[in-house]
Amino acid sequence: MGDRPISTIFSVGTELTEGTILNTHFRFLGAELKGLGFFTRKAVQIPDDPDIFREELREALRASGLVIVTGGLGPTSDDLTRETIAEVCAAPLRFDQAIWDDLVQRYAARGRSIAQTNRKQAQIPSGFSVLNNRVGSAPGFCGVDGACTVMALPGPPAELEEMFLREALPLLQTRFFSSRGAAVEMVATAIMIPESVLEQALQEARGSDAAPRWSTRVAEDRIVWTLRGSPRRRQRRVYSALLKRFGPLRIREGDVQPSFLPYRILSQRRETVAVAESCTGGLISKLLTDIPGSSRVLWGTFVTYSNESKIRLLGVPGEMLQGAGAVSQEVVSAMSQGLLEHTPADLALAVTGIAGPEGGSREKPVGTVWISARYRRGAHLCQRFHFPGNREAVRRRTAVAAFILAECALLGTDGQLEY
Amino acid sequence: MGDRPISTIFSVGTELTEGTILNTHFRFLGAELKGLGFFTRKAVQIPDDPDIFREELREALRASGLVIVTGGLGPTSDDLTRETIAEVCAAPLRFDQAIWDDLVQRYAARGRSIAQTNRKQAQIPSGFSVLNNRVGSAPGFCGVDGACTVMALPGPPAELEEMFLREALPLLQTRFFSSRGAAVEMVATAIMIPESVLEQALQEARGSDAAPRWSTRVAEDRIVWTLRGSPRRRQRRVYSALLKRFGPLRIREGDVQPSFLPYRILSQRRETVAVAESCTGGLISKLLTDIPGSSRVLWGTFVTYSNESKIRLLGVPGEMLQGAGAVSQEVVSAMSQGLLEHTPADLALAVTGIAGPEGGSREKPVGTVWISARYRRGAHLCQRFHFPGNREAVRRRTAVAAFILAECALLGTDGQLEY
Structure with missing residues (x-):
């Protein structure tokens, strides 16, 4: 744990607690937050129940430097993330005309007219800023409650991942790790190397330094790893050590799919x-x-x-x-x-x-x-x-x-x- | 929620909170518990950290009728499920000779000798009973703390699922639903039917009755659903309604893989x-x-x-x-x-x-x-x-x-x- 900032992740949705769908957010966010330098103290799935959510959120705000909430941003009455964050953070919802205009335009572009129930999706807590959604319709948002940064991200994995990488990640780097050169990152791929072997090789290559840190994403045919939190030349040194150890056929720069x-x-x-x-x-x-x-x-x-x-x-x-x-x-x-x-x-x-x-x-x-x-x-x-x-x-x-x-x-x- | 008993699920392991591996337990257990008749109020991933686990476990024991903990049963020092449950439930660990003999025998059958560090796996909290593991080595256990039933299951999905279905499920049916004929179940497969359409068809077929309940497991090529909690003839009525609606090509009895x-x-x-x-x-x-x-x-x-x-x-x-x-x-x-x-x-x-x-x-x-x-x-x-x-x-x-x-x-x- 050490001096790492503490994070808590929530995924909201009865379809998750009832096991109707598989939650992949914890893996994605857990790995990204680890790579940034956070210590995730817990990751919690809760049903669409405002009482449970309120209580859990209060506890998390007290105990964490960062709270990320995924899901529950849709236009239906089940979707309560917006209201609950507004209530617990004492930041009343405000209607954002720019979000609404953008939503109307997106629907029009697909030849559909927007329902008035969607107006809900144009509301965000006062004092919070918008996280743009380039994949789907529901925007996310980010703000501060006391010493804690609070972020809401959409439930569909493609929307969440795009929004996190493009909008949330740079923001977190600046806010939590600005002095440590965290903005520099290097993505690489390991092919035909078992997870545990790669992890050990990365540790050996880094030696006793605190940086770079890495997050790994294990796909069926490869492991994509991202080095962060140190000057580029130290990242290159770690990369070169792996290249030397496993050879250029199995270590590649960037995210490289074997096919x-x-x-x-x-x-x-x-x-x-x-x-x-x-x-x-x-x-x-x-x-x-x-x-x-x-x-x-x-x-x-x-x-x-x-x-x-x-x-x-x-x-x-x-x-x-x-x-x-x-x-x-x-x-x-x-x-x-x-x-x-x-x-x-x-x-x-x-x-x-x-x-x-x-x-x-x-x-x-x-x-x-x-x-x-x-x-x-x-x-x-x-x-x-x-x-x-x-x-x-x-x-x-x-x-x-x-x-x-x-x-x-x-x-x-x-x-x-x-x- | 109604009068359903309340469940809380924990998955223990830093490899989960750091996103190294994907957690599939929440989907499996969430669906099974829903099918049995539980309301899961939260499902929580925590790292291998006894302080965090202790606090979360205390809260869950107060608020739930059932707490299931997965993972953290291995022989290494990281694995703290056993100790933490024993401490929080004030049920000191006891060495179980029968478990140990079984472990020694399993290792011998594979031509390996067992390490003394494995002795830890033969310990369970006093007053708890053993849940046998037919797939791997670590046994699970089950006991009572106040009004709450506490279960520990192994982390590897194949071990967990086998142990839950064979050992835990009958026990939960007897303890929580004995009067409702929950022991009768019927497994069926839906092919080429979207999740939401199947869910609605099941609801319509059941009508206003409280039973049968169902859990669904969504695979790439089919949805397997299990009907529970009512007499067999009422399950057959629901099944027949779906058969009539979707036809015998898309509704099958049992778990049927299209290939x-x-x-x-x-x-x-x-x-x-x-x-x-x-x-x-x-x-x-x-x-x-x-x-x-x-x-x-x-x-x-x-x-x-x-x-x-x-x-x-x-x-x-x-x-x-x-x-x-x-x-x-x-x-x-x-x-x-x-x-x-x-x-x-x-x-x-x-x-x-x-x-x-x-x-x-x-x-x-x-x-x-x-x-x-x-x-x-x-x-x-x-x-x-x-x-x-x-x-x-x-x-x-x-x-x-x-x-x-x-x-x-x-x-x-x-x-x-x-x-």
């Missing part, structure tokens, strides 16, 4: 990829086509889940499947070769492996995966992996590794990927 | 499926191969994302793509026909559509999807859909609808699926 690595290059070159998936069963394709506009890049995919489809669709010799086995360098190499022969694609990407829980053996345990990335006018990279984890984890790791090897083949760099 | 619908039939018949995916880009295949052992059922998949791959891999005529367009009855039908010609599979499943955000037109807006399910020795079902939502939602809904049409084609039933 974008080959996509971006193919898209720039106006080239295409064909994919042959065995153990991943369509996941590589699914991730590539999550990107809007990927139809220009993905020529097509064969999910050759059975031996027979490997033979018939890709021309893998039956004797090879019998001899070396479906999970082998020979077969994965024949699969990518088959792709180049059967399609006009510029890049061929093939994977075969044992995702489990069944199918493992002593020589080829569950998690054994072969990946081949073959660029028509360039390199052929072929590598074996032993991925830990269950079926889902093995499949996900295979897809991520395939994207990195594909990037390496396209760039002509050596793709020996450690894991 | 299992065709999988189960194909698996029983030892038959195979071949898939041609356009807008879903591999998602149908990915979901099918999430099922371990699906290699016996999925012959193979063509992700024909480009027109050229539809022509070359499936034999769709180029003129047809020019004339009717890639998203048309003619093309989807030619795709499934091509699958039957180019593979030995028994069932052919083809989809083509516009997932957005680009590619829509006035005649074929974003969300337009054609699905064809063709059984080699039986029915050919072909249907058009207009799915709402963003790219991800359209793709997910397409996959779910495809599984239902595949089931219908296999069973020879009429597959006109309303949406």
Whole structure:
């Protein structure tokens, strides 16, 4: 805890306390506040009940330097965040004409007329300032009660996250950390590095200094980390230490999604990829086509889940499947070769492996995966992996590794990927 | 709120308040407690800090009939749930030989020897009873402080959920709802029905009665709902009303995963499926191969994302793509026909559509999807859909609808699926 300012987070909504929807705000705000330098003493979900909210809010205002409230800003009668904050902070609601004009205009732009019940959304507590909402309609607001900063943010995660990063975060940096150079931040991505390993590496790289601090956001295919609270050169030192330790394939500057690595290059070159998936069963394709506009890049995919489809669709010799086995360098190499022969694609990407829980053996345990990335006018990279984890984890790791090897083949760099 | 007993939930762990991991307990427990008949007045995340926990716990014991604490039961020094509950409830920890023997045995079964630090996990507050953990090592416990029932459950979601459903739930039913026949429950699945529509339909089906109550669990591809707290015949009446309203394709008894619908039939018949995916880009295949052992059922998949791959891999005529367009009855039908010609599979499943955000037109807006399910020795079902939502939602809904049409084609039933 030390000398860190203390924060309390509230999420308001009966749909949360009754478990109808999953609350992702605590993870997002918890990580961001940690990265800024706050100590979050509690994060509380409460139903749409003014009595409970009033009592909790009073306690939090006494005990915290920052209170963030999410949700309950909509136009329906359930939504009570505005009223309760106004009451507890003794800051009566005032109608803000500028907010209203903006709301009317937004509705008009979508060809809809605004209901009078929405007037409620143009009210904010007196003395509070507006936090603009660029994604949805309800604006947030921020003010001060005694020694405590109070912020209200909208419930929908996309609106909340955008508003926090763009409007709230700079404000908090100035108010709480102005003397510590907190405004400088650096975003980076770790790929195929477990959470605990990354955390330890960051700690070792920082050494005994108090800064930089970091927040991490764990996604399915990567961890995005943000360094804050120290001069840029110290952040660069930490980044360089990680780069040196894990190599340039797994540490990237900025927020880098693995599927974008080959996509971006193919898209720039106006080239295409064909994919042959065995153990991943369509996941590589699914991730590539999550990107809007990927139809220009993905020529097509064969999910050759059975031996027979490997033979018939890709021309893998039956004797090879019998001899070396479906999970082998020979077969994965024949699969990518088959792709180049059967399609006009510029890049061929093939994977075969044992995702489990069944199918493992002593020589080829569950998690054994072969990946081949073959660029028509360039390199052929072929590598074996032993991925830990269950079926889902093995499949996900295979897809991520395939994207990195594909990037390496396209760039002509050596793709020996450690894991 | 009414006369419902009041519950408070705690999740203990700095990894939660710092946003390192996502807390799914509040959704699970919130929904289960609602289904049982509790009113959850708050759900609180706190860091591994005994002072904060002590204060919060005292307040909750005064204000609730039930307090559930999750996490903080591990053997490390951070884990303070056991000690804090013992202290606040004035129930000193006692060493439980039976728990210890069980722990030693579990470790031995996995070929490991147990550390003495694990002895801590064999301690529970005096007067409390043990809640067995069949998934992991840390047992939970349950006792009474004044008028309040106190439960401690382990942090890992799989352990928590198993322990709650098997050990805690029956106990809560007896203690809080014994007179209301709460022990009878019925599980059902809603497929392709929005959350709010299902909720309203359940309310209408129940009418003015107080029971049955329900909890819902919203998964990506379905909503699983549990009816509780009334005689079985009244639960059946609610279920029948929903069945009548939404039809037998979208309302199912038990927890039914859409991808299992065709999988189960194909698996029983030892038959195979071949898939041609356009807008879903591999998602149908990915979901099918999430099922371990699906290699016996999925012959193979063509992700024909480009027109050229539809022509070359499936034999769709180029003129047809020019004339009717890639998203048309003619093309989807030619795709499934091509699958039957180019593979030995028994069932052919083809989809083509516009997932957005680009590619829509006035005649074929974003969300337009054609699905064809063709059984080699039986029915050919072909249907058009207009799915709402963003790219991800359209793709997910397409996959779910495809599984239902595949089931219908296999069973020879009429597959006109309303949406």
